[in-house]
Amino acid sequence: MPTTLKVNGTETSVDADPETPLLYVLRDDLGLNGAKYGCGLGQCGACTVLIDGRPVLSCVTPISVIGSGAVETIEGLGSAEAPGPVQQAFIELQAMQCGYCIPGMMMRTEALLRGNPAPQDRDIRAAFQTNLCRCGTHMRIMAAIRRAAELYRDANPVEEG
Structure with missing residues (x-):
């Protein structure tokens, strides 16, 4: 089922089940590997991203709850050439x-x-x-x-x- 997400300022459509954790969509569908899979239970913080500026554990956040929220990952903070x-x-x-x-x-x-x-x-x-x-x-x-x-x-x- 296609879902539109706004990630690091860019709208993108992904074909994923609405209950798919955001972490999997970021890594597997969008190729954004900054957020890490640590525990898969929301207990370690390795998968932390921002949604509308608030920290969220992406391993336990299904894409269905994001709606029109703006997702930010480490890749959106800067680059190797111009770090934030x-x-x-x-x-x-x-x-x-x-x-x-x-x-x-x-x-x-x-x-x-x-x-x-x-x-x-x-x-x-x-x-x-x-x-x-x-x-x-x-x-x-x-x-x-x-x-x-x-x-x-x-x-x-x-x-x-």
Whole structure:
């Protein structure tokens, strides 16, 4: 059954069962492999994407619930040649070891910073309770999120007045 999705600013039609998890459509139908299959149960966060700016676990989100929502994946944040602020911070601080969790971490960082461009450590910890890093690079990830906040504020200055 054809379904139209808006992914990274582009409308596309996919022929998939409405109950197909978004993760499978992104990876198998659209070739967007940034979001990872971690647990398949919505417990690790490796599959995190944004729908209308909110973090969503794509492994447990059927495409039928997306409707006209705008889906954003790690591929939509920037490229290797022109990384976005969040990507740049994770690169600068080498916040990944195996890298498997990092796309989900970056997407959750993007969502956090859109709503709170100057998060405190408690805000970061609260936002990231659903994302796991099995390699134990949590301290580097925390540092990268703080750095991303600096870069995000520089790229999106608040107008006063």
